[in-house]
Amino acid sequence: MPELPEVETVKRTLSQLVVGKTIGNVTVHLRRIIQRPEEPLEFSMMLQGETIRSVERRGKFLRFLMDNYTMVSHLRMEGRYGVYDSKDPLETHTHVVFHFTDGSELRYKDVRQFGTMHLFPLGQELEEQPLKKLGLEPLDDAFTLDAFKSKLAGRSTKIKPLLLNQEYIVGLGNIYVDESLFLAGIHPEREAGSLSRQELASLYEAILSTLNDAVAAGGSSVKSYVNGQGEIGLFQHQLKVYGHKGEPCPVCGAHIEKSVVAGRGTHVCPNCQPLKKQRSRKA
The missing domain is CATH 3.20.190.10 (MutM-like, N-terminal)
Known part of the structure; x- marks a missing residue:
């Protein structure tokens, strides 16, 4: 998609x-x-x-x-x-x-x-629907660190399904959530409310970096995507974890693992994104 x-x-x-x-x-x-x-x-x-x-x-x-x-x-x-x-x-x-x-x-x-x-x-x-309830735009000036924190603060939901929920932040799908969480060093099953201020800041920057790099590359042609001129995107060549199950992590060399989180295929590096013991708290 x-x-x-x-x-x-x-x-x-x-x-x-x-x-x-x-x-x-x-x-x-x-x-x-x-x-x-x-x-x-x-x-x-x-x-x-x-x-x-x-x-x-x-x-x-x-x-x-x-x-x-x-x-x-x-x-x-x-x-x-x-x-x-x-x-x-x-x-x-x-x-x-x-x-x-x-x-x-x-x-x-x-x-x-x-x-x-x-x-x-x-x-x-x-x-009106389908646009009425959409959340923050990651590439908009209104997507500030404070606005991002307020959307996640105190949430017991796992961070990956929360990022996929278009009523919180729009436009993020499976590919870019996996890539952003990897870049921030956060496991997709962490509770959103358990993330520290530093982790939230890292995730915020990771989302912006990942999306801006992907837009600059014309998107990812993982399956059948082409733009209005029939041209494929090139960001799939920059993906670090998505689609790389069993391959070495580009940062630490550990094998990338694939599991299912919130019904979606999910790619993580078990070393770079450890699932820490967590205690929910307000960001």
Whole structure:
């Protein structure tokens, strides 16, 4: 599933490719992708004549801001956007096509068919689901150390599932949580409330470092991710623990272990990330 760095990369790519283009029509080949409004025909009619003014990101969601509406799009596991000429043949698993007045098209493909699109009056999208309850943005100025500490303070939840919870911090998925916890030297099963002030500061810096490095590398193409121009990300070549079960830790040489935490495959170095005896406390 695309995480924050991948969605940020798609956002930046689409900003170059579709901003300023006007929608002439929309063709929906798979109606369940359209979550709001309920009828795909209404979705298409509402977007006719709308010009894309900017492409933004909120967590793992893309926001297409237009004259009167905002389209909120979630790629889920394998959704992807691409810009084509209208004469290009339609590829398999293309479910939604935005036909622009200049003869180009924005096409949404999704092999797993889990992606979603919601259409809201401009500005209303932040007040309703699926964006309403999202937490702190790690790449936003509001993501300060104090704000981060306040989200974790006193929580008895294990640190990994808490970081995966989008109501606390948005955009972090399995890959970047594992990498951030490794960089901070924190075991994923530690209780959030047991982390010391120094450990919280280290984790805060690790999250920022990991995400910024991943965005700079265009994200991680661990499975099928590509950006809006069909290019793969390169951060997978910098991953320290994720996907490296049984391999030596790049820091200490111990074998990286894989287990399941909160239902997710989890990679740790048992030496660099010891599971300490813990006593919950406020950060």
